[in-house]
Amino acid sequence: MVSTMMENPRTAWSRDVDLLRCNDATEILIMKVGDVMVRNLARGAHKEANKHLAQWTVLGNPKMIKAYVWLQTSDGSIQQVEQEIAMFCPLICHEIIQKGMGSSKNYAICLPQRVSPAMLSLILDYCRFHQVPGRSNKERKSFDEKFIRMDTKRLCELTSAADSLQLKPLVDLTSRALARIIEGKTPEEIREIFHLPDDLTEEEKLEPLKNTTDDPRIRLLNRLYAKKRKELKERERLKNVEVEEEHVDERSVDDLLSFINGNDRDPKEIKTSKNRKKNRRKKDQQKNSFLKEASELDKETNGHNIRCQSAEADTIGETSNIRHTEDDTFSHKETNGHNIRCQSADADTIGETSNIRYTEDDTFAHKVEFDDGDMDDEIDPALQEKIDREVADFARRLNSDWPMRMKEFLSSSGQERTSMHFPTNGNSFLRRHDYPFLLSRFLSSGVDDISSCCAGTGLRMEMTPYKPIQMT
Amino acid sequence: MDMTKVLPTDCISKIISLTSPRDACRSSSVSSVFKKAEESDDVWERFLPPDYQNIILQYSSSSSLTDSLTKRQIFFHLCDHPFLLDNGQMRVGLEKESGKKCITVGAKGLGIIWGDTLPYWDSISVPQSRFPSVARLNHVWWLDINGRISANILSQRTNYAAFFIFKLETEHCFTHRYVEMSVNKEESGGNGSHRRAILEASRNGKKKERERERGAREREDGWMEIEMGEFFIGENGDDDEGFVDCRLWETNGYIKGGLLVEGIEFRPKSSG
Numbered sequence: 016m017v018s019t020m021m022e023n024p025r026t027a028w029s030r031d032v033d034l035l036r037c038n039d040a041t042e043i044l045i046m047k048v049g050d051v052m053v054r055n056l057a058r059g060a061h062k063e064a065n066k067h068l069a070q071w072t073v074l075g076n077p078k079m080i081k082a083y084v085w086l087q088t089s090d091g092s093i094q095q096v097e098q099e100i101a102m103f104c105p106l107i108c109h110e111i112i113q114k115g116m117g118s119s120k121n122y123a124i125c126l127p128q129r130v131s132p133a134m135l136s137l138i139l140d141y142c143r144f145h146q147v148p149g150r151s152n153k154e155r156k157s158f159d160e161k162f163i164r165m166d167t168k169r170l171c172e173l174t175s176a177a178d179s180l181q182l183k184p185l186v187d188l189t190s191r192a193l194a195r196i197i198e199g200k201t202p203e204e205i206r207e208i209f210h211l212p213d214d215l216t217e218e219e220k221l222e223p224l225k226n227t228t229d230d231p232r233i234r235l236l237n238r239l240y241a242k243k244r245k246e247l248k249e250r251e252r253l254k255n256v257e258v259e260e261e262h263v264d265e266r267s268v269d270d271l272l273s274f275i276n277g278n279d280r281d282p283k284e285i286k287t288s289k290n291r292k293k294n295r296r297k298k299d300q301q302k303n304s305f306l307k308e309a310s311e312l313d314k315e316t317n318g319h320n321i322r323c324q325s326a327e328a329d330t331i332g333e334t335s336n337i338r339h340t341e342d343d344t345f346s347h348k349e350t351n352g353h354n355i356r357c358q359s360a361d362a363d364t365i366g367e368t369s370n371i372r373y374t375e376d377d378t379f380a381h382k383v384e385f386d387d388g389d390m391d392d393e394i395d396p397a398l399q400e401k402i403d404r405e406v407a408d409f410a411r412r413l414n415s416d417w418p419m420r421m422k423e424f425l426s427s428s429g430q431e432r433t434s435m436h437f438p439t440n441g442n443s444f445l446r447r448h449d450y451p452f453l454l455s456r457f458l459s460s461g462v463d464d465i466s467s468c469c470a471g472t473g474l475r476m477e478m479t480p481y482k483p484i485q486m487t
Numbered sequence: 488m489d490m491t492k493v494l495p496t497d498c499i500s501k502i503i504s505l506t507s508p509r510d511a512c513r514s515s516s517v518s519s520v521f522k523k524a525e526e527s528d529d530v531w532e533r534f535l536p537p538d539y540q541n542i543i544l545q546y547s548s549s550s551s552l553t554d555s556l557t558k559r560q561i562f563f564h565l566c567d568h569p570f571l572l573d574n575g576q577m578r579v580g581l582e583k584e585s586g587k588k589c590i591t592v593g594a595k596g597l598g599i600i601w602g603d604t605l606p607y608w609d610s611i612s613v614p615q616s617r618f619p620s621v622a623r624l625n626h627v628w629w630l631d632i633n634g635r636i637s638a639n640i641l642s643q644r645t646n647y648a649a650f651f652i653f654k655l656e657t658e659h660c661f662t663h664r665y666v667e668m669s670v671n672k673e674e675s676g677g678n679g680s681h682r683r684a685i686l687e688a689s690r691n692g693k694k695k696e697r698e699r700e701r702g703a704r705e706r707e708d709g710w711m712e713i714e715m716g717e718f719f720i721g722e723n724g725d726d727d728e729g730f731v732d733c734r735l736w737e738t739n740g741y742i743k744g745g746l747l748v749e750g751i752e753f754r755p756k757s758s759g
Contacts, residue, residue: 175493194502200510205517
């Protein structure tokens with residue numbers, strides 16, 4: 016029957032009338048033509064649809080009175096629109112033909128909620144231009160290009176409105192425009208353009224394309240661990256470079272502690288800059304060797320020691336950047352080896368606000384701070400004294416309790432699963448020293464979700480999108 | 488105002504599908520809505536070549552592979568693990584940036600003059616190659632290697648370049664000696680490209696920029712490659728756009744040896 020529609024509708028009509036002997040023959044014809052037209056519109060085949068539109072209009076409106084339809088937009092206002100233009104939108108077409116709506120104000124076609132009056136007027140402009148059959152492709156193209164020149168917000172609304180009206184050619188046009196906007200931009204830029212919230216966790220952002228075998232979190236941790244190791248090595252290397260005496264040795268804890276104690280005999284004495292420098296270097300040395308030991312011991316004892324030693328090293332080496340950590344984390348429990356940390360925290364450990372970014376900047380920052388501390392007047396003697404006292408205290412404790420603590424730790428590490436006390440600074444970022452510990456715990460306890468690992472510790476895993484480490 | 492509240496997710500998917508695979512990956516870290524939109528099959532179906540299902544079917548006759556994986560997984564799988572087809576003669580994968588097909592014709596699929604004759608050429612198995620066997624040149628005077636590929640298995644509307652993949656076991660035969668290379672696409676009006684180059688890595692810093700670019704380069708998989716020429720695959724209007732023929736030869740009469748040939752790779756080349 017469709018093919019007969021292409022010939023003169025009147026002959027087809029009269030044929031049908033004979034066939035059906037029904038007064039509603041016209042209506043049937045109208046429906047048929049309308050169906051084809053709707054289908055063509057939905058496909059985006061406008062030329063064909065236009066042909067049928069012409070026939071349809073003639074059939075339904077033999078006197079060719081200009082017909083209007085009534086449309087109601089999202090805000091409730093109703094307007095009158097020329098029928099042939101409105102029919103360009105498949106949804107409206109559908110409503111008119113199959114539901115018979117739109118013929119009067121009371122039966123206005125309710126447009127989808129996404130179509131605001133402004134958007135409707137834009138869409139109608141588009142339809143008005145394109146439904147004229149005589150235009151060349153070039154004309155249409157140039158109209159389109161001018162048409163989409165609007166700000167991004169309107170473009171999005173227009174896409175949405177066109178999509179709800181099923182106006183495929185306009186959806187394609189606007190989508191392409193938006194795609195061109197997105198192309199080549201970084202996620203941050205895209206967020207800015209579209210005012211999107213940054214609501215993915217860092218982990219989700221870094222989550223690489225899922226390989227079926229790998230757990231991305233483990234890979235991430237490994238990567239971070241490798242970074243940390245690299246950084247530790249870098250630090251060592253840099254400190255070695257600036258030191259005169261090359262004491263790269265593995266002194267035992269006792270030796271080092273006695274060294275510290277011996278060094279700080281008279282804190283009130285005003286140190287000459289030379290002396291200070293020497294001290295600093297020696298301290299750096301200790302830190303250095305601590306760190307070296309740290310990386311050795313790391314492998315043996317699951318990193319518990321590191322923290323105490325490196326924490327101590329921090330205390331010595333970076334006196335200018337002391338902060339109190341939260342009281343919560345300092346419960347004086349004697350139940351497990353985690354205690355060591357608490358005590359080191361007592362000693363006013365430094366808040367290294369190192370988040371997992373591990374930039375070399377941090378290392379330098381500390382050094383610089385130390386330099387400044389030296390260059391200015393002496394380190395506040397009272398503070399120095401306080402520190403020295405605490406260090407000595409800590410050292411004493413360490414010395415006496417060490418074997419016992421080790422035993423405790425080793426026996427209790429199996430039992431403790433949940434009460435983890437990570438030394439944190441006020442911002443509760445993980446310190447970089449904690450990494451090996453966290454990793455080993457993670458791996459050993461078989462927790463497959465690092466966030467649950469950290470849950471309940473008041474820790475927030477803050478990871479930044481992967482960027483190569485800037486070695487400045 | 489948050490744009491994703493205005494646009495439904497499938498509109499966003501449509502927009503992403505009109506960008507490139509690289510942009511799509513980037514968009515997955517924009518926001519949670521974008522991430523969800525990016526993972527949709529609509530996006531990756533567009534990036535896959537139209538006949539990807541055929542490729543997979545050739546590889547594994549069951550259709551369970553295509554059913555169980557999302558289009559996204561299929562895309563990345565094809566990028567990272569090219570399929571070995573055609574009795575180990577051809578390797579088909581996708582180029583990650585554009586999603587276009589990247590096809591390597593292995594040594595077995597090339598036409599090597601004297602290639603079957605044992606004292607001259609050998610067929611050996613090398614662990615670094617993804618092909619089951621590569622061709623090894625022992626010694627020959629007439630070096631003539633031909634590769635042919637049907638134009639309609641490559642992606643349309645793409646600028647391709649052919650690369651000769653090789654390794655030099657001994658360098659002395661090929662240093663300072665030019666080989667001729669030509670790439671000719673049938674029905675392109677006979678205007679194939681023809682060039683001469685030396686099959687060695689351009690280590691010499693004094694060489695001009697242009698020359699250095701077009702010299703042999705080391706690939707990530709340990710092989711060397713040298714560009715033989717470029718050609719363009721247009722819209723596939725007719726059934727058969729013919730073949731693309733590549734040829735590498737050196738027939739000047741001195742003895743050559745010590746060359747390992749893995750194959751010829753056809754991959755999209757960004758213009759410029």
